Amino acid sequence: MxxxxxxxxxxxxxxxxxxxxxxxxxxxxxxxxxxxxxxxxxxxxxxxxxxxxxxxxxxxxxxxxxxxxxxxxxxxxxxxxxxxxxxxxxxxxxxxxxxxxxxxxxxxxxxxxxxxxxxxxxxxxxxxxxxxxxxxxxxxxxxxxxxxxxxxxxxxxxxxxxxxxxxxLPEGEPLLDPSFTTTQSERFFVTELIREALLERVEKELPFTSTVHLREFQEKETAAGALLRIFADIVVDRESQKGIVVGKAGTMIKEIGTAARGRIEAALGARVFLDLRVKARHGWREDQRFLAELEPVEVPWTPPGDEGEGP
The missing domain is CATH 3.40.50.300 (P-loop containing nucleotide triphosphate hydrolases)
Incomplete structure:
Protein backbone atom coordinates (compact mmCIF):
# COMPACT_ATOMS: atom_id res chain seq x y z
CA MET A 1 0.00 0.00 0.00
CA LEU A 169 2.47 9.46 6.16
CA PRO A 170 -0.99 7.83 6.10
CA GLU A 171 -1.86 5.08 3.66
CA GLY A 172 -3.33 6.41 0.44
CA GLU A 173 -2.86 7.00 -3.25
CA PRO A 174 -0.96 10.06 -4.57
CA LEU A 175 -2.76 13.39 -4.20
CA LEU A 176 -1.30 14.81 -7.43
CA ASP A 177 -0.09 13.61 -10.81
CA PRO A 178 3.27 11.91 -10.03
CA SER A 179 4.87 13.82 -12.92
CA PHE A 180 4.43 17.09 -10.98
CA THR A 181 7.32 18.44 -8.93
CA THR A 182 5.55 21.67 -7.91
CA THR A 183 2.16 23.37 -8.06
CA GLN A 184 3.65 26.83 -8.53
CA SER A 185 2.48 28.77 -11.54
CA GLU A 186 5.06 29.69 -14.17
CA ARG A 187 4.35 33.38 -13.57
CA PHE A 188 5.08 33.05 -9.84
CA PHE A 189 8.23 31.02 -10.46
CA VAL A 190 9.49 33.72 -12.86
CA THR A 191 9.06 36.46 -10.24
CA GLU A 192 10.87 34.33 -7.65
CA LEU A 193 13.86 33.75 -9.95
CA ILE A 194 14.11 37.49 -10.58
CA ARG A 195 13.91 38.12 -6.83
CA GLU A 196 16.64 35.54 -6.20
CA ALA A 197 18.96 37.29 -8.69
CA LEU A 198 18.18 40.59 -6.95
CA LEU A 199 18.81 39.29 -3.42
CA GLU A 200 22.16 37.82 -4.38
CA ARG A 201 23.39 41.28 -5.33
CA VAL A 202 21.71 43.82 -3.04
CA GLU A 203 20.50 41.88 0.00
CA LYS A 204 22.78 43.81 2.37
CA GLU A 205 21.39 47.15 1.18
CA LEU A 206 17.76 46.05 0.63
CA PRO A 207 17.16 42.98 2.78
CA PHE A 208 13.37 43.14 3.16
CA THR A 209 12.20 46.24 1.27
CA SER A 210 12.01 44.92 -2.28
CA THR A 211 9.72 42.68 -4.31
CA VAL A 212 9.03 41.82 -7.93
CA HIS A 213 5.80 42.78 -9.69
CA LEU A 214 5.08 41.00 -12.98
CA ARG A 215 3.47 43.45 -15.39
CA GLU A 216 3.10 41.21 -18.43
CA PHE A 217 3.86 37.61 -19.41
CA GLN A 218 3.55 36.67 -23.07
CA GLU A 219 4.41 33.45 -24.89
CA LYS A 220 4.98 33.56 -28.63
CA GLU A 221 5.90 30.89 -31.15
CA THR A 222 8.67 31.95 -33.51
CA ALA A 223 10.68 30.22 -36.21
CA ALA A 224 13.40 29.66 -33.61
CA GLY A 225 10.98 28.17 -31.06
CA ALA A 226 9.02 29.50 -28.10
CA LEU A 227 9.81 33.03 -26.90
CA LEU A 228 8.71 34.33 -23.51
CA ARG A 229 8.30 38.09 -23.28
CA ILE A 230 8.41 39.11 -19.62
CA PHE A 231 7.87 42.65 -18.34
CA ALA A 232 8.52 43.09 -14.63
CA ASP A 233 9.20 45.78 -12.03
CA ILE A 234 11.56 45.54 -9.10
CA VAL A 235 9.67 47.48 -6.44
CA VAL A 236 11.47 49.25 -3.59
CA ASP A 237 10.12 51.29 -0.71
CA ARG A 238 11.85 54.65 -1.32
CA GLU A 239 13.10 56.70 -4.27
CA SER A 240 16.57 56.76 -2.73
CA GLN A 241 16.74 52.96 -3.02
CA LYS A 242 16.25 52.89 -6.77
CA GLY A 243 19.86 53.85 -7.42
CA ILE A 244 21.08 50.79 -5.50
CA VAL A 245 19.21 48.48 -7.86
CA VAL A 246 20.00 50.42 -11.03
CA GLY A 247 23.70 50.81 -10.25
CA LYS A 248 26.22 53.09 -11.89
CA ALA A 249 25.22 53.67 -15.52
CA GLY A 250 22.66 50.84 -15.18
CA THR A 251 25.26 48.14 -14.51
CA MET A 252 23.46 46.52 -11.56
CA ILE A 253 20.02 46.22 -13.16
CA LYS A 254 21.67 44.80 -16.27
CA GLU A 255 23.52 42.22 -14.17
CA ILE A 256 20.34 41.25 -12.33
CA GLY A 257 18.42 40.93 -15.59
CA THR A 258 21.11 38.81 -17.25
CA ALA A 259 21.27 36.41 -14.30
CA ALA A 260 17.48 36.15 -14.01
CA ARG A 261 17.00 35.61 -17.73
CA GLY A 262 19.49 32.74 -17.75
CA ARG A 263 17.74 31.02 -14.85
CA ILE A 264 14.29 31.45 -16.36
CA GLU A 265 15.47 30.03 -19.69
CA ALA A 266 17.03 27.03 -17.94
CA ALA A 267 13.94 26.41 -15.81
CA LEU A 268 11.28 26.82 -18.51
CA GLY A 269 13.22 25.61 -21.56
CA ALA A 270 12.43 28.62 -23.73
CA ARG A 271 14.14 31.77 -24.93
CA VAL A 272 13.35 34.80 -22.80
CA PHE A 273 13.10 38.52 -23.45
CA LEU A 274 13.13 40.26 -20.08
CA ASP A 275 12.22 43.93 -19.64
CA LEU A 276 13.17 44.80 -16.07
CA ARG A 277 12.53 48.19 -14.49
CA VAL A 278 12.81 49.69 -11.02
CA LYS A 279 9.97 51.52 -9.30
CA ALA A 280 9.55 53.08 -5.87
CA ARG A 281 6.28 52.42 -4.05
CA HIS A 282 6.34 53.76 -0.52
CA GLY A 283 4.69 51.48 2.02
CA TRP A 284 4.05 48.65 -0.42
CA ARG A 285 4.30 46.05 2.37
CA GLU A 286 1.22 47.63 3.99
CA ASP A 287 -0.70 48.18 0.73
CA GLN A 288 -3.37 45.46 0.59
CA ARG A 289 -4.37 46.32 -2.98
CA PHE A 290 -0.79 46.06 -4.24
CA LEU A 291 -0.13 42.85 -2.29
CA ALA A 292 -3.18 41.33 -3.99
CA GLU A 293 -1.61 42.13 -7.39
CA LEU A 294 1.49 40.06 -6.64
CA GLU A 295 1.55 36.66 -8.29
CA PRO A 296 -0.54 33.87 -6.74
CA VAL A 297 1.65 31.06 -5.49
CA GLU A 298 -0.07 27.93 -6.68
CA VAL A 299 -2.03 26.55 -9.58
CA PRO A 300 -5.37 25.67 -7.92
CA TRP A 301 -5.75 21.98 -7.07
CA THR A 302 -8.09 19.92 -4.93
CA PRO A 303 -6.83 16.86 -3.06
CA PRO A 304 -8.81 13.66 -3.64
CA GLY A 305 -11.76 13.39 -1.29
CA ASP A 306 -12.24 17.17 -1.03
CA GLU A 307 -14.28 17.61 -4.19
CA GLY A 308 -17.58 17.24 -2.37
CA GLU A 309 -20.41 14.86 -3.16
CA GLY A 310 -23.35 15.58 -5.35
CA PRO A 311 -26.94 15.40 -4.12
Missing part, protein backbone atom coordinates in the same frame (compact mmCIF):
# COMPACT_ATOMS: atom_id res chain seq x y z
CA UNK A 2 1.27 3.47 -0.86
CA UNK A 3 1.68 6.20 1.73
CA UNK A 4 0.79 9.76 0.68
CA UNK A 5 0.02 13.03 2.36
CA UNK A 6 0.94 16.63 3.05
CA UNK A 7 3.93 17.90 5.01
CA UNK A 8 4.70 21.31 6.52
CA UNK A 9 8.36 22.34 6.75
CA UNK A 10 8.57 24.56 9.82
CA UNK A 11 11.50 26.52 11.19
CA UNK A 12 13.14 29.86 11.82
CA UNK A 13 14.29 32.01 8.89
CA UNK A 14 17.42 30.67 7.20
CA UNK A 15 17.12 27.22 8.79
CA UNK A 16 17.47 25.63 5.35
CA UNK A 17 13.88 24.72 4.47
CA UNK A 18 14.06 25.80 0.82
CA UNK A 19 17.43 24.12 0.34
CA UNK A 20 15.92 20.93 1.75
CA UNK A 21 12.92 20.99 -0.60
CA UNK A 22 15.17 21.48 -3.62
CA UNK A 23 17.47 18.68 -2.43
CA UNK A 24 14.63 16.21 -1.87
CA UNK A 25 13.14 16.89 -5.30
CA UNK A 26 16.45 17.06 -7.15
CA UNK A 27 15.53 20.37 -8.77
CA UNK A 28 14.87 23.99 -7.84
CA UNK A 29 11.29 24.83 -6.87
CA UNK A 30 12.14 27.41 -4.19
CA UNK A 31 14.69 30.22 -4.25
CA UNK A 32 17.56 30.13 -1.79
CA UNK A 33 19.41 33.00 -0.14
CA UNK A 34 21.60 33.50 2.92
CA UNK A 35 19.23 36.31 3.93
CA UNK A 36 16.42 35.26 6.35
CA UNK A 37 12.78 35.54 5.18
CA UNK A 38 13.63 34.70 1.57
CA UNK A 39 10.51 32.51 1.40
CA UNK A 40 7.44 34.76 1.60
CA UNK A 41 4.84 32.29 0.36
CA UNK A 42 3.77 28.70 0.85
CA UNK A 43 5.87 26.93 -1.78
CA UNK A 44 4.65 23.48 -2.79
CA UNK A 45 7.02 20.72 -3.85
CA UNK A 46 5.87 17.23 -4.83
CA UNK A 47 8.04 14.19 -4.02
CA UNK A 48 6.77 11.04 -5.76
CA UNK A 49 8.24 7.56 -5.32
CA UNK A 50 7.04 3.99 -5.74
CA UNK A 51 6.08 3.94 -2.08
CA UNK A 52 3.87 7.02 -2.32
CA UNK A 53 3.83 10.80 -2.56
CA UNK A 54 4.78 13.62 -0.19
CA UNK A 55 3.39 17.09 -0.91
CA UNK A 56 5.86 19.46 0.77
CA UNK A 57 4.89 22.94 1.92
CA UNK A 58 8.01 25.11 2.28
CA UNK A 59 6.66 27.70 4.72
CA UNK A 60 7.95 31.20 5.42
CA UNK A 61 10.41 31.32 8.30
CA UNK A 62 8.80 31.86 11.71
CA UNK A 63 9.29 35.49 12.72
CA UNK A 64 7.53 38.38 14.43
CA UNK A 65 5.34 40.08 11.80
CA UNK A 66 5.97 43.82 11.47
CA UNK A 67 4.07 44.59 8.26
CA UNK A 68 0.88 43.47 6.54
CA UNK A 69 2.99 41.33 4.20
CA UNK A 70 4.59 39.52 7.16
CA UNK A 71 1.19 39.09 8.83
CA UNK A 72 -0.05 37.36 5.68
CA UNK A 73 3.02 35.13 5.72
CA UNK A 74 2.33 34.02 9.29
CA UNK A 75 -1.37 33.43 8.58
CA UNK A 76 -0.39 31.10 5.73
CA UNK A 77 1.99 29.29 8.06
CA UNK A 78 -0.58 28.70 10.79
CA UNK A 79 -3.29 27.65 8.32
CA UNK A 80 -0.94 25.09 6.78
CA UNK A 81 0.04 23.60 10.14
CA UNK A 82 -3.64 22.97 10.83
CA UNK A 83 -4.24 20.98 7.64
CA UNK A 84 -1.18 18.76 7.05
CA UNK A 85 -0.54 15.09 7.84
CA UNK A 86 3.03 15.57 9.10
CA UNK A 87 5.16 18.44 10.40
CA UNK A 88 8.92 18.54 9.79
CA UNK A 89 10.54 20.94 12.26
CA UNK A 90 13.96 22.00 11.02
CA UNK A 91 16.57 24.00 12.90
CA UNK A 92 20.10 25.24 12.25
CA UNK A 93 22.31 22.94 14.34
CA UNK A 94 25.25 25.32 13.99
CA UNK A 95 23.44 27.99 16.04
CA UNK A 96 22.51 27.89 19.72
CA UNK A 97 18.71 27.86 20.18
CA UNK A 98 17.04 30.91 21.69
CA UNK A 99 13.71 32.66 22.15
CA UNK A 100 12.84 32.27 18.47
CA UNK A 101 13.06 28.49 18.76
CA UNK A 102 10.84 28.60 21.86
CA UNK A 103 8.22 30.32 19.70
CA UNK A 104 8.52 27.58 17.05
CA UNK A 105 8.06 24.95 19.75
CA UNK A 106 4.88 26.71 20.80
CA UNK A 107 3.47 26.28 17.30
CA UNK A 108 3.84 22.49 17.45
CA UNK A 109 3.21 21.94 21.15
CA UNK A 110 -0.41 20.86 20.60
CA UNK A 111 0.04 19.41 17.11
CA UNK A 112 -2.30 16.48 16.47
CA UNK A 113 -0.05 14.98 13.78
CA UNK A 114 3.46 13.47 14.05
CA UNK A 115 6.39 15.89 14.17
CA UNK A 116 9.86 15.04 12.84
CA UNK A 117 12.83 16.98 14.22
CA UNK A 118 15.60 17.82 11.75
CA UNK A 119 18.90 19.28 12.95
CA UNK A 120 20.25 20.80 9.70
CA UNK A 121 23.75 21.95 8.71
CA UNK A 122 25.33 19.17 10.79
CA UNK A 123 28.28 19.17 8.38
CA UNK A 124 29.53 22.42 9.90
CA UNK A 125 32.37 21.93 12.42
CA UNK A 126 30.66 24.00 15.10
CA UNK A 127 27.51 21.85 14.86
CA UNK A 128 28.98 18.40 15.48
CA UNK A 129 30.34 19.11 18.97
CA UNK A 130 27.11 20.73 20.13
CA UNK A 131 24.59 18.49 18.37
CA UNK A 132 23.49 16.35 21.32
CA UNK A 133 22.86 19.32 23.58
CA UNK A 134 21.00 21.28 20.92
CA UNK A 135 18.77 18.32 20.09
CA UNK A 136 18.07 17.92 23.82
CA UNK A 137 16.78 21.51 23.92
CA UNK A 138 13.85 20.33 21.77
CA UNK A 139 13.34 16.75 22.95
CA UNK A 140 12.99 17.79 26.60
CA UNK A 141 10.13 20.09 25.60
CA UNK A 142 8.03 17.73 23.44
CA UNK A 143 7.97 14.21 22.01
CA UNK A 144 9.08 13.74 18.41
CA UNK A 145 8.29 10.87 16.07
CA UNK A 146 12.00 10.76 15.15
CA UNK A 147 15.15 12.89 15.07
CA UNK A 148 16.99 12.85 11.73
CA UNK A 149 20.22 14.90 11.51
CA UNK A 150 20.86 16.18 7.97
CA UNK A 151 22.87 18.50 5.79
CA UNK A 152 20.42 19.69 3.15
CA UNK A 153 23.22 21.40 1.24
CA UNK A 154 25.41 18.28 1.00
CA UNK A 155 22.60 15.73 0.95
CA UNK A 156 23.73 13.99 4.13
CA UNK A 157 20.91 12.12 5.89
CA UNK A 158 18.34 12.53 3.10
CA UNK A 159 17.79 8.78 2.50
CA UNK A 160 16.99 8.35 6.21
CA UNK A 161 14.70 11.37 6.05
CA UNK A 162 12.77 9.96 3.08
CA UNK A 163 12.34 6.68 4.95
CA UNK A 164 11.03 8.52 8.01
CA UNK A 165 8.63 10.64 5.95
CA UNK A 166 7.02 7.74 4.10
CA UNK A 167 6.91 5.70 7.27
CA UNK A 168 4.80 8.38 8.98
Missing amino acids: KHSGTIALLGRPNAGKSTLVNALLGEKVAIVSSKPQTTRHRITGVLSEERGQAVLFDLPGVHRPLHRLNVQMMHALRDTLAEVDLIVQIFDASQAPGAGEEFVLGLVRDAAVPVLLLPNKVDRPDAAAQLAGRVEFYTTRRMYAAVVPISALRGDGLPALRDAIFGL
